Amino acid sequence: MALTNLEFDRQWASEIVDRAVIALRxxxxxxxxxxxxxxxxxxxxxxxxxxxxxxxxxxxxxxxxAMRKAVHDLRRSFAASLRDEIxxxxxxxxxxxxxxxxxxSVMAGE
Numbered sequence: 072m073a074l075t076n077l078e079f080d081r082q083w084a085s086e087i088v089d090r091a092v093i094a095l096r097x098x099x100x101x102x103x104x105x106x107x108x109x110x111x112x113x114x115x116x117x118x119x120x121x122x123x124x125x126x127x128x129x130x131x132x133x134x135x136x137a138m139r140k141a142v143h144d145l146r147r148s149f150a151a152s153l154r155d156e157i158x159x160x161x162x163x164x165x166x167x168x169x170x171x172x173x174x175x176s177v178m179a180g181e
Contacts, residue, residue, distance in 0.1 A: 095115075095148055
């Protein structure tokens with residue numbers, strides 16, 4: 072059974088997001104922060120429900136403020152990783168930005 076254009080685009084978007092998450096996880100692992108990545112993963116697309124900052128702080132032996140910053144940093148790093156993944160598939164930065172906008176619209180179901 073052939074995929075429709077929308078199904079194909081959703082699959083493409085999902086694969087790009089997955090690759091960006093894997094690349095980001097690998098960076099955390101290299102820094103010895105795999106447990107932080109796994110705890111904060113829910114803050115990323117498809118990651119599930121994020122624990123409260125209080126619970127995260129307790130589990131990671133940190134503070135709520137540090138958890139808020141860690142989630143912010145993770146999301147910022149994810150955006151950069153996503154751009155890198157898209158950039159590897161197109162010729163120009165302008166094309167990458169256009170693809171990123173399209174990926175977001177596909178993931179949002181527009």
